[in-house]
Amino acid sequence: MTRPKILITRPWPAGAQAYMQAHYDATVNDTGKPLTHAELMQAMTAYDCLCSSLGDPMDAAVFGVPGARVKMIGHYGAGYENIDVAAAKAAGITVSNTPDVLTEATADIALMLMLMTSRRASEGERQLRAGEWKGWGTTALMGQSLEGKTLGLVGFGRIAQATARKAARALGMKIAYYSRRQAATDIEAALEARYVPSLDQLAAEADVLSLHTPGGAETKHMIDARLLKLMKPTAILINTARGSVVHEADLAEALKARTIWAAGLDVYEAEPVVHPALLDLSNAVLLPHLGSATVETREAMGMRAAVNVDLFFAGQPVRDRVA
Numbered sequence: 001m002t003r004p005k006i007l008i009t010r011p012w013p014a015g016a017q018a019y020m021q022a023h024y025d026a027t028v029n030d031t032g033k034p035l036t037h038a039e040l041m042q043a044m045t046a047y048d049c050l051c052s053s054l055g056d057p058m059d060a061a062v063f064g065v066p067g068a069r070v071k072m073i074g075h076y077g078a079g080y081e082n083i084d085v086a087a088a089k090a091a092g093i094t095v096s097n098t099p100d101v102l103t104e105a106t107a108d109i110a111l112m113l114m115l116m117t118s119r120r121a122s123e124g125e126r127q128l129r130a131g132e133w134k135g136w137g138t139t140a141l142m143g144q145s146l147e148g149k150t151l152g153l154v155g156f157g158r159i160a161q162a163t164a165r166k167a168a169r170a171l172g173m174k175i176a177y178y179s180r181r182q183a184a185t186d187i188e189a190a191l192e193a194r195y196v197p198s199l200d201q202l203a204a205e206a207d208v209l210s211l212h213t214p215g216g217a218e219t220k221h222m223i224d225a226r227l228l229k230l231m232k233p234t235a236i237l238i239n240t241a242r243g244s245v246v247h248e249a250d251l252a253e254a255l256k257a258r259t260i261w262a263a264g265l266d267v268y269e270a271e272p273v274v275h276p277a278l279l280d281l282s283n284a285v286l287l288p289h290l291g292s293a294t295v296e297t298r299e300a301m302g303m304r305a306a307v308n309v310d311l312f313f314a315g316q317p318v319r320d321r322v323a
């Protein structure tokens with residue numbers, strides 16, 4: 001029996017990639033460059049399945065390409081706003097993602113950004129490396145304590161809940177959240193999380209406002225100049241979700257004018273381009289989309305994508321089906 005032909009659009013960690021190559025006629029794009037839109041259109045006619053990843057432009061033109069052979073997209077990643085799910089559905093193509101396995105790693109990065117921003121870690125390290133450190137000082141590089149402060153979570157899915165648990169246990173923070181739907185009472189009770197009925201109210205109350213919504217049209221620029229003005233001058237904004245949720249020019253203005261204290265970002269609207277106004281700010285901690293970047297997590301994401309692909313080709317219900 002001929003094995004399904006699969007294109008993996010970017011190299012995976014060794015174990016998961018070896019699994020795919022052992023079980024499928026799998027080709028890996030190891031050029032070091034993401035595939036172009038034209039290459040993806042072409043691939044749709046040459047493979048049975050694509051394993052896409054973050055940023056691959058899987059739009060209606062890709063799904064509508066004449067003579068398409070692909071029937072399955074085993075996406076490597078939890079977020080999939082780069083995939084036009086409606087167009088995939090219309091073309092009869094199944095799409096899956098890789099949720100759950102990156103929850104803890106991404107929540108860890110949210111916590112790291114909270115600590116780095118509140119304790120001015122990047123600023124201090126930059127001073128030290130530049131030879132500008134004058135030694136220990138009674139008032140030098142004073143940050144803010146997080147103990148007893150309010151962490152406001154925007155969105156209350158898996159990563160937000162893991163962030164809540166870690167922040168409460170490790171840092172002694174109080175948890176509040178805003179989400180379109182209030183969580184079940186047992187979840188709220190377990191995390192001692194308080195529901196706040198509006199984003200504006202949460203922004204005004206939070207000492208740290210941490211974003212955990214999906215990207216896409218509904219959340220685009222949810223954090224803009226108006227919202228930033230509601231935040232306390234001592235407040236910190238954390239984004240480990242999607243760059244498009246934040247209006248980066250507005251954020252840079254707020255940080256520059258010090259109407260908020262700091263921001264810790266792991267994601268950007270036009271990755272890998274970072275808004276130039278953010279780059280010069282001492283109160284912005286900027287990480288290069290590290291949320292899921294641990295060996296264990298990235299292997300687990302590959303194996304989760306593999307399970308979905310296996311199920312599809314075995315004719316069974318796909319575990320993480322999103323289309």
Ligand code: DGY
Pocket residue numbers: 054076077078079080102289290291292293
């Ligand atoms: C995802 O999978 O959506 C993450 O952002 C990758 O780190």
